[in-house]
Amino acid sequence: MCGTNNATADPTTAAHTISASTPYQRVDDFLSNVGSYKIIESTLREGEQFSNSFYTTEMKCKIATMLSDFGVDYIELTSPVSSPQSYEDCKTICKLGLKSKILTHVRCNMEDAKKAVECGVDGVDLVIGTSSFLREYSHGKSMEMIRKTALEVIEYVKSKGVEVRFSSEDSFRSDLVDLLTLYKAVDKAGVNRVGVADTVGGATPRMVYDLIRTLRGEVETHFHDDTGCAVANALTAIEAGATHVDTSVLGIGERNGITPLGALMARMVVTSPEYTKSKYNLKMLKDIEEYVASCVQVNIPFNNPITGFCAFTHKAGIHAKAILANPSTYEIIDPSLFGLTRYVSITSRITGWNAVKSRVQQLGYSLTDDQIKEVTAKIKQMGDIRPLAVDDADSIIHSYNLSLQQATVA
């Protein structure tokens, strides 16, 4: 079990050990919100834009309930304007009485905003494209038209006593002066949050840091994963002062999706362990991922952080030896935080005798180190010829021990 070897090496506090023992301090300066970040969970909005998604009302209610129990601050739903059932489902979820606040995500126009308010949501997330690409090819509006409409819609939503967020779309390909002018105007109009979205998934951590640090107040961020940076960008945004991060379970969304809830938890439980462990019910993660995966008919990716089938499997001899002495050597996350366990594999040609020794002891045999090296060579020999099943190595150990006993008898 973790931490039984050495109190200072308890992996449940490994992140603290890192901060204390190296010059690479956790980023905890005046901008950073790593100890207070909030999650806007969008499996029921962005996730509905995933190619495979079709949610029944029952699925939506179950997903929303699980996410609320997990501890996310907000749950975002598909626009009620999308279809009649989307409208009904939005109303139904608002009436569930969940701990999480319910949002819906609509285009920045009066008609959509009215429908949203009708549904009884706690907040309305307004969005409009601000890059030259989207202004030219999507809605055709100038920045001045965007500003004018935004102010009217914001005033309306606020007059109904409902929270309102205003987000640009494709923010990282928008002109910075345009963006800041617009954010200043909507801030003055009293929005609760502004949103920054890497809609095409092209932003880098440095681009994120540079943009987010220019903003103040409640800032929500949304990162697509087309270039594999959605988790790091979310972390960097929080370091730069963002207060809220959008996620979806397994990252499902348009194209290959957005920051996954689980991978963000992996990142933040290392960067900000106390806050993350106290705020989120981490042991629910696997059940939530499995339920959503079954709803949208995908498998959990083999290489998924935390819940991938081998995320806590150790194979090379040199790794296995050290992990058996102290799990912190090759694990930055304690699997038990997520209700999971580690596995040390000895069934391959790259195993080592220290790992085999541990298995020999588990099986109750007393072999000398030289004998263990001999049986390790036999395992490697078979591992050179074919893939080994979990019990193959055990069979070789049993057989080796038997031949030793017979030799003694003889």
Add this chain to the structure above:
Amino acid sequence: MCGTNNATADPTTAAHTISASTPYQRVDDFLSNVGSYKIIESTLREGEQFSNSFYTTEMKCKIATMLSDFGVDYIELTSPVSSPQSYEDCKTICKLGLKSKILTHVRCNMEDAKKAVECGVDGVDLVIGTSSFLREYSHGKSMEMIRKTALEVIEYVKSKGVEVRFSSEDSFRSDLVDLLTLYKAVDKAGVNRVGVADTVGGATPRMVYDLIRTLRGEVETHFHDDTGCAVANALTAIEAGATHVDTSVLGIGERNGITPLGALMARMVVTSPEYTKSKYNLKMLKDIEEYVASCVQVNIPFNNPITGFCAFTHKAGIHAKAILANPSTYEIIDPSLFGLTRYVSITSRITGWNAVKSRVQQLGYSLTDDQIKEVTAKIKQMGDIRPLAVDDADSIIHSYNLSLQQATVA
């Protein structure tokens, strides 16, 4: 096809457009190597540490050949000390005459180094744990002992006319002064590269930038993906002056693996399009991933960058409308660079009439905008009830058109 609508919006040059039109410049300062980074491909070393890996000699040769044809600079192999077959395979691959240089990765001791040189490799990658965790629980050596052994082994490898890299392990939990002292010593001894490894996958982009920018010369970096940052960390390392990045196909390796080759290509084709397109044979990526996936018996993750089944699928009405007008609106990567195509889905309740209009035109019907809005409502109506197959929307369009014709006749 991409770019036929507007010359300035050609997605094959989208990254340049970003740099030119926003203040968030590509990081291209004096430290950055984004225009000259090299790949050390470790599917045959780190990848053999993946839980499911068992490679036959034939598989190893085929993978090495594909990676060489793809254009990676180095191919790294499992230590020949691991098993007799590992030794034989290392010799075999060295004799293939590939364009890529062949490396093997061994513990920093004389016995391992001699075996490596015997095999005929172009270079030997030496590694030893330098964090207090690994020094205490893995090999038990002091920094002084590490330095002394390293210098002897480096001298030996160089005397044989073979390239040598010296890497610390668990670098981000090692003491900075210890690390720099050691790197200075091995640099003086004439190593070709030093290596920095985030062995436990806990590093963040800022930690990476802070460490890598202190180093000069050839610097190789190795990032595990336990906290979802392996791609962003690799980019950040290159921005901070790293010259080489370790990858494996689909990221396979210990636990949930390292920086995936494909995701790194997605990142770098956006950050440094000209260099990446000219150096790497991007159209081979899908075949390489599929072959390696079949060798280690996994599926391509549904959300994989570039080759995930829906990486270029657009679903929400607002996205579909814009992508049909100009693909750069919602695509940062042109799928044709990788020999792939995009797909615009209209089979859901969140589709929009502009997307349906495009499909109506593809089917050869002439409907008015009002008629298209009516048929869109019918598609949404069915999309509210059940998941739609690709041809369901077509059936609804055919049926609607037929009823229009019959009404005209009547």
